Structures are given as C-alpha cells and as structure tokens.
Amino acid sequence: MATQTLDKTAGLGSLPRRVPRERRIPEHYWGYVLLAPAVVLVLGLILYPVAYSFYLSLHSKHAYMPIETYVGFQNFEWIWEDEDFWRSIKLGCIYAFGSLALQIVVGVTAALLLHQSFIGRGFVRALALFPYMMPTIVVVILMRWIFNDSYGVAKYMIESSGLMARAPVFFDPDHVMLTMIIASTWTFFPFVVIGVLARLQTIDTELYAAAKVDGAGVVRRFWHVTLPQIRNVLFVIVLLRFMFMFTKFDIIWLFAGAGGLGYSVRTLPIYTFVKSFGELQVGFGAALSVIMFAMLSAFAFAYFKTFRRDEHA
C-alpha cells in the first residue's frame, strides 16, 4: 500500500521549476541531496558503530589506550567459559521475563478497565499513562525512597496494615531483583495499556452483544471475543517489550549501581558496561554486545516462526 502512495507523489519531480539555481542540478539528485544529512547521521553514528563493535569483538583493546591487538575469537572463547557471563544471562532472563509477564498482566487488565465507561475515566486514563512519561532517574529515586528499608512508606503500609508483621528488606541481595521488577513494571506497563486500549476501541461492539445473547459470561467473553481481537497487537507488544527489557540498562544501573547490591542484578547489559567502562576491556565488552545482538535476532526469529505461523490461517 505504501508503494501506491509513493508512486502518486513521486510525480512532483517533473514540475516546471522556476528558480534558476535549481536548474543546474538534475532533478533526481535532489532526492539524494535532501536525504544526505539523515543518511550521514545514521550511517556514521549507528551503523558504523555497530560494524565497529563487530570489529572490536575480535580484538583486545583498552578503553583509553590506543593499543589494540587482533585476537580472533579469543574473546568469545573466554566468554563461553566465563561464569559471570552465564550468570548475567540468567539474571537478564529473570528480569526480562519477570517484568514482561507483570507488565502484560497489569497492562491488559488496566486497558480492559479503562475501556469501560465510568465517571472520571479521562482522569484515570491520563494518570495511568503518566508513569511511562517519568524520566528514569525520577522513577529510580522515587522507588528507592518508597521502598526505603528504614523510612520507606511501603514498609510502613505493609506493617501497619497487618499484611506482614515485618516487611521484607527490599534492598538486599535476595530481594533487590524483585523490587526492581516491581519498579520497572510500574513505569513500563502504560506502554501495554496504550497499545491494547487503542485496539480495544476498534473492536465491533456487536461481537459482544452476540456473545451475550449466547449466554457467555465476562470470562468467556474475554477468552473468546476480546483475546482473539487483541492477539495481533499483543504479539508486537510482547516482542518489543522483551527486546527493550532484555537490553535495559539505565533503570537497573541506577537502581543498584556497580556495588555489592549491583552484583545481584548484573544482567547482560550491566555486565557489558562493567567490563567495558569499569574494567576497561573494550574488546571483551564489544564481544558481549555482539552476543546480545545475536541473541535478540535469534529470539525475534524464533518468536516469529513460532507464533506468526497460524496468523495466516
């Protein structure tokens, strides 16, 4: 469909031109001229670095010194035998899948709720989207304060409500991952809400009416009417959110830092950063980011293979 529109619009090039200055340059070059700045930026600052990353992954390089030595696949061999690497994959999967599952459950529930009509809906909708707009650094300081182990309001609420006699220690090696998953869900679930809510609004209401006539209750209407309708949008959301969560750096780093607590949440992106800028082994770090890229590509590929097939049926 895009090509149709394009063919229609491409005709302007044949207009008689009035500005003499333009006449010196053949028409079709203008396309290149106008695109040049964008191409230079993307090529130079995204694609070249990615290629450079592949190159660096085959080298041993210090972050500041200009010396670099070709080492072949040495970095990858080291990574394969590196326990910290496997640990970072494990922690990364716990974080990504844990927060993804929570985001989907909370996000879809909230979207279903915000799709109903009730007084004050506009306000609650705006409020529910706002956590996503909060700068990461604010989310982090806010959550660190609310879950503070001495003076935090979460501890106070849990203990005074009688939910638990003693609230768990939120920031210790055993719990920091869970605390972070909750904080991440809080700020990222609106992404799911926006997508699902937009889709819900386009579902034909007659489908629900028909299901009601057939005697389907709320739960069955959800499974047999709503879910099939939002399947496609959920497919995209799950893919995107997984990729975003698996490569998430700033919220984790700011949450736990490089110190003792940080070791409990050293996911692959954190490990990559620590190796590159903490231990200054840029080649090793680049190899880690190449692996991250390969894993994501493989995941996206497998995901499409597994879930997209029956889409055509």
Place this chain on the structure above:
Amino acid sequence: MNPALRHVVERVTIYGGAALLAFACGFPLFWMALTSVKPDREIITATPSIWTAAPHLDAYRRLFDQTKFETYFVNSIWVAGGSTLMTILVAVLAAYGITRFRFKGRESIATVMLFTYMFAPIMIVIPFYIMMRRLGLTNSHLGLMLSYASFSLPFSMWLLRSFFQSIPLELEEAAMIDGASRPQAVARVIVPMALPGVIAVSIFTFIVAWNDYLFARVLIGKDELKTLPLGIQDLYESSITDWGVIMAAGVMITIPALVFFVSVQRYLIAGWGAGGVKG
C-alpha cells in the same frame, strides 16, 4: 445471579479497580511532592504521616543554593532542545526528499533506516564512545546532541514520511504556480499541514534526550556539563542522602514532563502508533 445484583457487582468492580489503578499510579507522585515539602523530622521517621502540618519549601531552597541543580537543568534543556531542532531539520528534509522525488535506492534507504530501530543504546555505546573520543567530542554537548538526534532520526523520518504522503501534491503545485519557490512551498504549505507529525517527532526526541542516562554518563565527565540524570545520581549517591532535596529535584524534573504530557497527550497516541516510544 439476578440482573440488578449483577449490575451492582459490575459497577463496584469497575470503580474498585479504577480506584486501585489511580492509587498505584498517583500515590508515588503524591508521595514525592509531599516528601519535598515535609520538615526533616517528618521525613526521617518510621511512622510517616499522610499529610504534613508544617509544609515549607526549605528543600527547594537547599536544592538551588547548595547543589548545581540549576546548571544541570539548563544543560538538559539546552541538549534536549538542540537535539530536537537538529532532528526536525534533518528529518523534514529527508521525509520530503523521500516522498517527493523518485530515485534509485529510495526504498532500501528507508528500510535500512527502519532496521536501525533494532539496536539498543547499550549495543552501540562502546564503539560510539571510542569514536567520540577520536573526534574530540567527549565532554561536549554537541556529541550528546548528535547521539540523540541520530537515535531519534529513523522513527522521525518514518513518521513524517507517512504525514507527507497524505498531503496532496496539488496543494504544493498550486503554491508553486502562484509564484512560491519550492522551499517556500515546503515551509508554508507542507510543514504546517504536517504539524501534528512534527510535534510528535519533537516530543519523542525531547523525551529521549531529557531521559537519557547512558550516553551522558559515558560522554560527559565534567561537572558543569552534566545533564539532570547524572546530576541527580550524584545527589543521591552522596554520603548523606537528603531525601527532601532529592524529592524536590524529582518534582522539578517531573513538572516540565507533566505540563508537556497534559498539553500534547493526543499527539502522544499518534506517535505511539508509529512506534515512537522506545524503551
């Protein structure tokens, strides 16, 4: 269950759920604002109260007097504003070129641009840093602006492209027949018509730049050049954590985001549909 009872149950569930959702999303914001105006002894207590008898702005005064918050704030505005302008300019040119001219490789360039969306910042930051060091662009705001602009470009170009495609050629032709040059026609006809797209692009670029921590951490070392995320991190990692001041800083950073958010909410949805939000 009889219908009347079912209706009541349904309403109670909906309002209960809405209240819970509003509380979960709103309470942290409220708590941040409240903490920032509480006296110290009400902050450092195991039994925090839901209100304060003696609100005051001491924390804000300390924030401005004793920290470099103002510098960080100005830096953030400058970097985010600069990257936004850069992105708009480059993306408008590219989107115009790609929708109004026919040339070899047009489609493949557009596709490659979209493909770059796959790369997360953490995968790029290492080589990026080495490059910027070579170019002498570490410890400079220009380096930061360039990185944010290039990150926002692919999305921006795709969004603007779809807007430009929907603007009929005849309008532009008419303007040019009336004697306008092509740049004039673009500035006076095309850009105003694509304004919602331009606004959406601005918002997303601004947010990318305003929120970024990673590139700023890696590229900026000098204190006077730091943007807000770096500055605030220093604040809360300092030896004595002054929660009043930190929450005041949080409020100060959230207010622009809040104002922005309320005024542009509808464009936000348009941008989401085009894949503008990343992260």
